[in-house]
Amino acid sequence: MATTYDPPNVKAGDTWSGFGPVTFTVDGTEPNNAIASVRLQFRTRDQIGGSDYAAQLTSAGGGVTIDDADAWQITIPAQVLDLDPGTYWYDVEITDTTGAIYSWLEGKLNVKPDITA
Numbered sequence: 001m002a003t004t005y006d007p008p009n010v011k012a013g014d015t016w017s018g019f020g021p022v023t024f025t026v027d028g029t030e031p032n033n034a035i036a037s038v039r040l041q042f043r044t045r046d047q048i049g050g051s052d053y054a055a056q057l058t059s060a061g062g063g064v065t066i067d068d069a070d071a072w073q074i075t076i077p078a079q080v081l082d083l084d085p086g087t088y089w090y091d092v093e094i095t096d097t098t099g100a101i102y103s104w105l106e107g108k109l110n111v112k113p114d115i116t117a
Contacts, residue, residue: 020075
């Protein structure tokens with residue numbers, strides 16, 4: 001079961017604060033295998049279940065930092081998200097070194113219009 005976290009609102013074009021560090025555990029201990037990669041996709045309601053997404057952050061692309069792969073600790077650093085005003089749903093998808101995929105964190109982000117363009 002995924003934990004829900006709805007980050008604070010952000011204005012379009014502003015720096016989003018990100019979140020973390022976050023440590024994932026199963027019954028209080030880290031999983032057996034280390035993290036291999038992490039990705040997070042922001043989708044509008046219409047994009048959920050499809051192949052399109054509004055934005056993607058990955059550990060390979062620098063949008064997600066794996067702080068400690070063995071301890072299952074990650075950070076989504078502060079960054080500007082290329083998102084239009086609206087509501088976006090996300091989940092954090094973690095792949096371990098065996099190829100198993102886990103999505104234990106999800107939520108939604110509200111992007112507000114920027115008044116000063």
